[in-house]
Amino acid sequence: MVNGSKKRILVLITNSFAAINVLHSGVIQKMAEKYEVFLLSTLIKQQEIDQINQYFNIRVHIVNLEIPSENVVLRFFRQLEKWSFFHFFHIETQKIKTSTRRNNFKKLLHPLVFLMNVSGLNRIMLIYIRKMIIYQTSYSRSLKILDHFHFAGVISTSPLDIRENNVVNFLKTRKVSSMAMVISWDNLTSKGIINADHQYILVWNQFMADEYRRFYAIFKSQDRQIRITGIPRFDIYFQSELEKTASNFRLRFKIPPNNKVILFATSAFKHFPDQALIINDLVEYTRRRVNITVMIRCHPADQIDRYRSFISEKSIIIWHPENLPGAADEIFNNWMPPPDFLKTLSITMKNCEVCVQVASTIRLDAAACNKPVISIAYDGPRVLPYSKSVKRFYDYSHQLPLNRVKMDQMVYNKQQLFDSLDKTLNEGCDADYRSLVKPFIHNLEPKSVDSVMQNIHEWLR
Structure with a gap:
């Protein structure tokens, strides 16, 4: 020992966003002060551990073990479970996703769903499939090496990932307690089911707490504590030491001192493959106005190569994670963000005048920095059917409560985008965006990391 x-x-x-939420947020630093921390990860190896230890001045350890992958049979039953779950609870996200399927698929699916729900078979199947998956993932010879560590607890930072369920369920047979951190507001309504029974469930807000209670009540798991912590990675937005960074920001990105900055935060490529069409509109806007700079902040799973043609534009700056070698999903899924990832994002957000985005969590980031948001709800110069349009993403289950707050300006064509930019940049905005999104981010002070730690202490005492 x-x-x-x-x-x-x-x-x-097992997820880049989980790494940001737990490592980059500073949770790992606080955790290492009180506990002896070991990481089991698909994207963090010894080199990354050394970098983390040096950056945060801590000492955490790596467990050199491959997490068992999902076999074909288990994948089939988990997909069946996911399908049953979405339809049993009538989740809007899945309805929209299903609407993009072929008509023959829908003709077969709808009557089947109706019959299963009416007969009660859907609920029964859901309960027993989950029990079977938990049982099947509780015994793995390759995980027996974990017996030598004598862990007091295991924290799952992506609890809807079946690989993490596998480890948690195995350790539960050794009477090791577990905690789940649900890392994003969409996870409970888009990722399926948590196939593990955790003692503590940490969520961002009351909406997520209510969702968890609603969805998991049918499984009748005992002794669960559902706790609202806020968003750990958002703590940086409320730290005063980053307020006076405008000059360094403009120097780093060579932005003229009188220019107003429009931040366009792109989405994942598969989410909106034609985002270059929106950039075309933003370029046109800058050509019609003076003293405007557009910063294109590429999503890690976006394809920066599609924006190379904009590099020659004097009004356009393209920012992409430096240590991400490509944009393929398999690369992004194993990507470890640089240690200063959150700091760079925070500085960028605090030094822009307005954030333009496409149905992303960046809506919340911008509001947490008290910045106005313009939400893109059109597909460039084309008119696409709803099932293929970006408009559909704003109707996903997790987005609906935020839509009702009306904290952002939704634009449905280029002219509306131009009008909204003019209004925002010329007239300014007096709205208190932070207060509007408080129900979603929970904290308006840097308290979320401490809240996570308080729950960890209570869980392990």
Whole structure:
């Protein structure tokens, strides 16, 4: 044992966003002060651990073990479980996704769903499939090496990932307690089911807490504590030391001192493959106006090559994660963001005048920085059917409560985009965006990391 005076915690990280939420937010730094922390990850190896330890001045350890992958049979039953779950609870996100399927598929699916719901078979099937998946993922020979560590607890940072369920369920047979951190507001209504029973469930807000209670009540798991912590990675937006960074920001990106900055945060390529059409509109806007700079902040899963043609535009700046070698999904899924990722995002957000985005969580980031948001709800110069249009993403289940707050300006064509930009840049905005999104981000102070830690202490005491 490296340090016998501290309890040992195993932290599972199989997702880049989970890494940002747990590592880059500073949760890992606080955790390492109190506990002996081990990471089991699909994207973090010894080199990354050394970098994390140096950046945060801590000492965490890596568990050199491959997390078992999902076999074909388990994948089939999990897809069946996911399908049953979405239709049993009538989740809007899945209805919209299903609407993009072929007509023959829908003709077969709708009567089948109706019959299963009426007969009660859907509920029964959902319960028993989940039990079967949990049982099948509770016994793995390759995980027996974990017995030697004597962990006091395991934290799943992507609890809807079946690989993390596998580790949690195995350790539960060894009476190791578990905590789940739901890392995004869309996870409970878009990713299927958590196939593990955790003692503590940490969520962002009351909406997510209510969703969890509604969805998981049918499984009748006992002794669960559902706690609202806010968003750990958002703490940086409320830290005063980053307020006076305008000059450094403009120097780094060579932005003239009198220029107003429009931040366009792109989405994943598969989410909106034709975002270059929106950039065309933004370029046209800058050519008609003076003293305007557009910063294109590429989503890590976007394809920067599609924006190379804009590099010659003096009014356009393109920012892409430096350590991301490509944009293929398999690369992004194993991508470890640089240690200063959140700091760079925060500085960029705080030094723009307005954020333009496409149905992204960036809506919340911008509002947390008290910045006006323009939401793109059109597909460039074309008119696409609803089932293929970006408009449909704003009707996903997690977006609906935020839509009702009306904290952003929804634009449905280029002219509306131009009008909204003119109004925002010329007239300014006095709205208190932070207060409007408080129900979604929970905290308006840097308290979320501390809230996570308080729950960890209570869980392991």
